[in-house]
Each structure stands twice: as structure tokens, then as C-alpha cells.
Amino acid sequence: MGLFEDFSRFLETRLEEFIKDNPHLELQALEEQLREQEEDTLRLIAELNQEEKKLETEILNIAQDIQKWHTWVQKAQAANRLDLAAQAQEREATLLRQGNQRWGQMQGVKERIQKSKELYYQVQQRHQEVKAKAAELEANRAKAKSQPTPQNSWETQGWNQSQFYSSSDSFNDSLEAKFRQWEMDDELNQLKRNMGR
Template sequence: MGIFEDLSQFLEARLEEFLRNNPHLELQALDEQLREQEDGTLRLILDLQRQEKQLQDDILALAQDIQLWHGRASKAEASSRMDLANAAREREAALLRQGNQHWGQMQGIKQRIEQSKDLVRQIQRRREEVRAELARVQAATASAKASLDSDTQGWNQAGTYQRSKSGADPLDAQFQRWEMDKEIEEMKRKMGS
């Protein structure tokens, strides 16, 4: 395992060094990471909202069942059927406990939804900061490149010399004649000896 850990540490160190030398890439990676966190948090909110809706539906169904068993208990008591009345009251109490549990769960989910919404707002603010910094770095990079381009502009332009559109360069033609004359003289010397 040691060689893989060493390789992993080496690669991580090189990546960190590369990102330090290219801050715009680091900012782009951070923006992407924040976007993924925002998407994940939004998915979580949707899931929590579905759970909240399900609990609300369950609570409404339990409320209807509680009304049913409350009415049955009252009817049984009115008919002096205490055995049925007691069983109905026990069922009503069990449904009330279940309703209270669902209510507590729903309140917990509502809190988590609010916390998640706060987190999304924080992530969005952070993304705005990262984007502003990225724009600043890119502008500074563009400015530095423009400055470098203007400094090296002389290398791209040779004084007053400009290549003509026809491609005919009088100095080049003069050198070609001179080089050809030298080659002819060399050939004559070789042939003459």
C-alpha cells in the first residue's frame, strides 16, 4: 500500500501546485464544487418536502380515524357497551399517539427544510463571490497578457521592414543572387582543378 499512498500524495501535491499556479482553474473547480453542493441541497429539499407532504397526508388520515373511533366509543357508551367503548377509546388513544409522533416528525422535517434553504442561500452567495473573484483573476490575466503582447510587439515587427504583399523582398533577392554567385564560383573552382 505504501507505493500507492506515496503516488497519491505526489499527485495531490502536483495538482495543488498546478492549481496554485493557475488560480483561475482552482476557482473554476471551486465554482463547480459549489454548484454540485447547491444541486444536492436542492434535491434534499425536494425529498424533504415530499416527506413532509406524506406526513401531512398521514396526519389527516389519522385525524379521520380518530374521529371515527371517538364516535364509535361515544355510541358504545350510550348503548352501555363498555367493553366496546373501552376498546374504541384505546384505539383512539393509540391513533392520537401515532398522530403526535407524525406531527413531531413533520416539525423536524420543516426545520431541516428551512436549514437546507439557508444553506442554499449561503452556497449561492459563496458562488457569487467565487465568480466575482474568477472574473477579477481573468481580467488581471488578460491585462498581463495584453501587457506582455505589447512588450513583445517589437519582436513581431522588424523596424520599418514589412513583407510586401507580392512576396518580393529586394534584400532577399539580393542575397539569393550573391549566394548563387558564390556557389557558381565554387563549382568553377572544383571543375577547374
């Protein structure tokens, strides 16, 4: 589960940076990533559930075969056909080993399902937190727009900055957001590569 832990730590540290730098755009990007993580985790859980069902079916089939061979061992022993009884016992022992192996695999899958469910709830909770933060931020932005402040008023705008500076500033903010998004994507890709090893 190292990938999930690294991803969770990454999200926690980046959330604070996102809020400081460009809250509304970065929160939207983070919200999208969390939504994708939820979907990926649900897909993984579905795949693991299918694998568990497949293993259960195999175990039941092996158990039926073990019963059949056990019955043949008893019949061969009763008929004093020790050669057949020995071969049937070997087959029964092989099936028991296969059954134990499949049982162990199924227990491993069940553990992975449980951990994936825990991860899903953690990601879902983080997603809700980000949604709430985005809604709070949007409410604050709407409130700030409706209340004129000295920096935003017509009288002081000309004194503090030129029109050229403000348009250049918004261009830089857009460019900065692109670079931050690129860096974030690069970090995510690096995490994915590290986990794939």
C-alpha cells in the same frame, strides 16, 4: 448540519490557497464543486418537501380515524356497551399517539428544510463570490496579456531563462495542479466518509 459547516469551513480555507497557487484552474474546480453542492442541496430540499407532504397526509388520515373512533366511543357509551367503548377508547388512544409521533416527525422535517434552505443560500452566495473572483481574475489576465511587461518582452526573455526551463516549468505547473486536485478530492472524500459515520 456538521457536514455543511465542515464543508463551508473547508471551502473558506481552500479558497485562499486556490487563488494563490493556480487561480484560474482552481477557481473553476471550486466553482464546479459549489454548483454541485447547490444541486445536491436543492435535491435534498425537494426530498424533504415530499416527506413533509407525506407526513401531512398521514396526519390528516389519522385525524379522520380518531374522529371516527371517538364517535364510536360515544355511541357505545350511550348504548351502555362499555366493553366496546373501552376497546374503541384504546384504539383512539393508539391513534392519538401515532398522530403525535407523526407531528413530531413533521416538525423535524420542517426544521431540516429551513436549515437546508439557509445552506443553499450560503452556497449560492459563495458561488457568486467565486464567479466574481474568476471574472476579475480573467479580466486581470487579459489585461496583463495586452500590456507587454519587461519579463514578457522578447529582449529579456532569453536573459532570464532558457526555453527548456520555461517548458519544463509549465509541465511542473500542470503536474502540480494535478496533485493539488488529487489532494483536494482526497480531502473531500475524507470529509464525506467522516460525515457518513
